[in-house]
Structures are given as structure tokens and as C-alpha cells.
Amino acid sequence: MSRLKTTDRAYDLVLFGATGFVGVLTAEYLAAHAPEGLRWAIAGRSTRKLEELRERLAVDVGVLRADVADPESLRELARHARVVATTVGPYLNYGEELVAACADAGADYVDLTGEPEFVDLMYVRHDARARETGARIVHSCGFDSIPHDLGAYFTVRQLPEGVPLTVDGFVRSQAMFSGGTFASALNQFARGRQMISAARDRRRHEPRLMGRRASAPPSAPRFAKEVGAWALPLPTIDPQVVQRSARALERYGPDFRYRHYAAVESLPVALGGVAAVSTLFAAAQLPPARRWLSDRIRPGDGPSAERRAKSWFSVRFVGEGGGRRVFTEVSGGDPGYDETAKMLAESALSLAFDDLPETSGQLTTAVAMGDALTERLRKAGITFRVAATR
DSSP: OOOOOOTTSSEEEEEETTTSHHHHHHHHHHHHHOOTTOOEEEEESOHHHHHHHHHHHTSOOEEEEOOTTOHHHHHHHHHHEEEEEEOOOOHHHHTHHHHHHHHHHTOEEEOOOOOHHHHHHHHHHHHHHHHHHTOEEEOOOBTTBHHHHHHHHHHHTTSOSSSOEEEEEEEEEESOOOHHHHHHHHHHHTTHHHHHHHHHHHHHHSOOOOSOEEEOOOOOOEEETTTTEEEEEOOSSHHHHHHHHHHHOGGGOSEEEEEEEEEESOHHHHHHHHHHHHHHHHHHTSHHHHHHHHHHSOTTOOOOHHHHHTOEEEEEEEEEETTEEEEEEEEESOTTTHHHHHHHHHHHHHHHHSOOOOOOEEEOHHHHTHHHHHHHHHHTTOEEEEEEEO
């Protein structure tokens, strides 16, 4: 690995997609919480909207015009930045050119994707180049998948070293899905064969894990006595992210297993949730139904500040190994918007300024930023706590 010199670049951080709903929230968070002396810029395809946003922010921030339809503008953006954060999705449609630009320029990259196919394709196509230039490509730096990835990492650190470990995560949330998350989910439901193909291709390129095991097996719905709720397997990218962290870090032990659930207290609600996901999956296979659903919640739209203020999330983890059992929790406010913007901003700031392990290529948040990002998020109001040990 040979990290390209980036200290002399014009900006420590560039936020691409700054005028979208989550982009504005991220820009506002940076304006309010950025460290003194941060050199940063907002970027997007409309210079007018960017300048209007800069005026509202009332801070010294650069403005860069860049468009996913203009690859050279993205390469120019990457050449000016130490870290690029992007909110422009669905990433499968709009994300690759920026990943490629950052990998080639040696610029660190963070996004909000929850799309497994996109992440697998980016690994196959751009991980090797990122390793050559020293770029750190860190996907899923929002509610997908920071609470789950760092929560599992936090839980593992409460357990003995050098022994087989199991961790189960149980997600509770009272919030509205973001338009970007909904669009990405529809897109992935409609691309089952392509998603499987991309995953297989990735496995052919990944180095084999020698002497250790890390798995995130599918599981059946069950009543989980340990949390007093019905546990429904969640078809999200989060288990894959946790598994990749476990593959990369020996602290997860010689044999690690993770399972990921939605926790629902009422059986009728649990059955309704299964039916709703099944119906959404079926509808996504039909283009007219998929277009109708896409019009219901559009990327870039979002709820009012009052509604977001009433939203919350909690992820409870049960970890076991070496004769010890630990219960932990990661919790916070509105997951789809406010906390996601906070997580993205703090991830970018961590890459820009924290003393981190020397890594490169496509990475998870636990591998790239681990303890440093956990501490940042704690200071920013997201709770990481040990609830009980046995």
C-alpha cells in the first residue's frame, strides 16, 4: 500500500449530494459541529442550490459543482478532497463513478448505501486500486450499518478473547424509512439474480479466511426469551457487514457467528410484518407496481423536524462466549435522517482526523474506525452501553 499525498489538497472533506434531504441535514451537522479549521466543501449538480445552502449555513464552506452524469467532474472532486462523503443514491444507479474516482485519487470515501449488490460490485472492481493508492472505501456509514457493525464490535470487546463467540442483534425502531432506503430496498428486491451473482463473484475474488470462521447464517423467526420479543430475520446488508468485520479482525475469535433480527413484541404485528415484506418483495418484481411504490416515498424527501424528534431506534445485542454472557445496547434518535446524517458526518471526520489503523481498500466501519468512531458517536449523543452481564 502506498497512500498518495493528500495533506496538500484543498479540502479535508467534501460532501457530495449536499442539497438533498439527508445531504442538507449532514451539512447542517457539519456546520454546527465541525472542528475549528476544517476545510470543507459542499458539492452537487446545481451551483445555485449549493450557494443558497451555503448562505443558510452561514459558514465558510466551499462550493463545487459535480454531477454523476459527468465522470470528469467527479474525478476533479476526488482530486481536491482528503475525504468524500456522498448521499447520492440509489448507489447502484449513481454511485460507481465516484467510488472509482476516489479509489484512483487516493481519497477516502464514505456513503450511506444499504445495497449488497453495489458493495460487492465495488469490491470486485475497485478494491485493488484503492489498496494501491491507500484510499479507504467505507460503505454503509448510516443506520445501515453503523449501529449494527459497531454494536457487534462493542459487544465482542466485552467478551473473552480467543474463544468461539456468538452475537445476536435485535432491532427496534419507531421511525419513518428514508426515501433513499426505500428506493434501494425496492431496487434490490427486483434484482435478486444480479445480487446473488455479484455475491458469488466477490467470493471468488476475496482471500480465503484461514484458521478462523466468521458466519452470518440465515435463521428462522422465533420467540427470543432473552429480549422478550418475537425475532424476525431482517433482510438487510447489516449481517454481511458484521461478518466482514469479523473476518478482518482476530478479536472476534476463532469461530464467530452473528444473527440479525427485528424485535416485535406482538405476534400479530410480527405476522403482519412478514406479510408486508413478502408483499413488497412480490410487488418489486413487477415494473408497474415498482414504479407506483417508488412514487410513494421519493429519495430526497423526508418528514418534518417535529416528526423526526419523536423517532428513535434501539439495537440490543446478546453476546456469548467463554462462559460469559453480555447484553449491550446501541440507541439514539431518528435513525433514517437525523442520526444517519450524524453518523455519516462523524465517519468522514474520523477518517480525516483520527489516529486510525493503517488500512486501505474496501473496509467496514469497525475495521477502518472502530473505537475512534464509537467514541465520536458517544460524544455526539448515540448511546453504547453494557446493560447486563452473566
